[in-house]
Amino acid sequence: MPETASATPVLPSSLSASLPALSAQAERLVELGVHEIAGLSAEELRTFASAEAAKAPAGGEGALLAVHPDRAPASALAPLLRRSGKPGFVVVDMPDVDLFAPLDTVALPDAPLYLLTGLDRGDRMANWSPDEALPALTAEARTPLLLTEGIHWVLQQPDILERNHCFMTIGSRLRKANGALDTRTPAVWISNGTGRDGRERRDAPKIGWCWAGNRHTWLGFASATGRRGQGS
Structure with a gap:
């Protein structure tokens, strides 16, 4: 891992609070039509949110x-993001x-809806590579x-990006x-409107990828303390 990065665990970012x-999150997803993408009713979303709260x-x-x-893939969620209109x-x-x-090490609840807790944008790992960050997060x-x-997070809290x-x-x-794993690793960032993005997309939220062995000073590694589904 980079010499300038600390391996000492820190508390999740206060942004999660x-x-x-x-x-309100359930209403936001209903407003965006995510329930329809997922084949759920608006009431199912609201009931789950109410019960968990x-x-x-x-x-x-x-x-x-x-x-x-499996219910709402990234390609369907990405266009719902907004930044600078x-x-x-x-x-x-x-x-x-x-x-x-x-x-294989990421266990998802066997349910269409679930919660993530203890979110952290991972700023302290900026300039780490994915290959370096994953074992550190696991530890x-x-x-x-x-x-x-990550897309859900930005949908609910746009200023996290x-x-x-x-x-x-x-x-x-x-x-x-x-x-074997493909060496591309996905990320959420902001377009500069260069290259194939097109100038019209400058400042738009962007779903892209980076090589697993590369470091970027402006990319952290988003993580959580856990996930839980209905009844868990």
């Missing part, structure tokens, strides 16, 4: 409501974005976010036919 209440400490404050990626998009050289699946008993979870403080979602990886 600024998430809307679970009921009722049984969680402090009403589930700081928890993120997420839809299982511009919709989010997936880079053109990532047509297989929905084939990026959870790592701290933290779980890396999936790409769809800042220039020079964007994040990778290395819980999602593409596995090749031979079983």
Whole structure:
């Protein structure tokens, strides 16, 4: 890992405490039509959020409501992102974005809806590579976010995505036919409107990728303390 980075675990970013209440998050997803993408009713979303808020400490404050990626893939969620009035998009050289699946070490609740707790944007790991960050997160008993979870976070808390403080979602990886992991690792950042993005997309939320062995000073590694589904 980089010599300038500390391996000492730190508390999740206080930004996670600024998430809307679970009921408001459910309404936001309904407003965006995510329930329809997922094949759920608006009432199912609202009921889940209400039940989880009722049984969680402090009403589930700081928890993120997420839809299982099998129900709402990244390609369907990305255009719902907004920044500077511009919709989010997936880079053109990532047509297989929905084939990026959870790592074997990432356990998802067997339910269409679930919560993530203890979110952290991972700023302290800026200038680490994904290959360096993953074992460090594992050692701290933290779980890396999936790409769809990262999108959900930005949908609910747009200011989590800042220039020079964007994040990778290395819980999602593409596995090749031979079983090896593709070396691309997904991330959520802000377009500069250069190259194939097009000038019209400058400042738009961008779903892209970086090589697993490369470091970027402006990308942290989003993670959580855990996930829980209905009844867990």
